[in-house]
Amino acid sequence: MQQVFAPWRMEWVERDGDESFDGCVFCEFPKRDDDRKHLIVARNDHAFVMLNNYPYNPGHVMVIPNEHERDYANLDEGTLLGHARLKQRTFDAMEVAFSPDGFNAGLNIGEGSGGSIDHLHTHVVPRWSGDTNFMPVISDTKVIVEGLEDSYGKLHAAFAEQEGATVPDAESAVSFDD
Secondary structure (H helix, E strand, O other): OOOOOOOOHHHHHHHHHHHHOOOOHHHHHHOOOOOOOOOEEEEEOEEEEEEHHHHHHHHOOEEEOOOOOOOHHHHHHHHHHHHHHHHHHHHHHHHHOOOOEEEEEEEEOOHHHHHOOOOOOOOEEEOOOOOOHHHHHHHHOOOOOOOOOHHHHHHHHHOOOOOEEEOOOOOEEEEEOO
């Protein structure tokens, strides 16, 4: 029997009916007023950082260009630079928030990649020595040791400490001009 305790998922299960919409979640959520509710922790003019609803590890985020594009080669120069700069800031924020031993970062591009959303995004996953323990190896179960709200708070505070950060309030994403 596999059983993982994840009480923070109940909020997602019981979410309001107003969350339904046609189109792309990565295009829709940044337009809404409640960044924290939609797990958007930071943004610049070209991209935003959003916690993954199904994290591999605490702090697992996606850095997502604002432009709805599926092909990395089609991103314009401003979007490429803004996306890359926000990835740099994400690594810096994760160092402060979680003190990981390393990172996995990557894109799922194309139908065979396993990506479930047809909007380009880069996963950034903090890693610790020994974070792959007996649970996934023996029982095919991954234990996430921190809730999304706790991860959000740590990352929000770490982004807010960075040079050039604008923090409208605790419910809004940290913004950058670069």
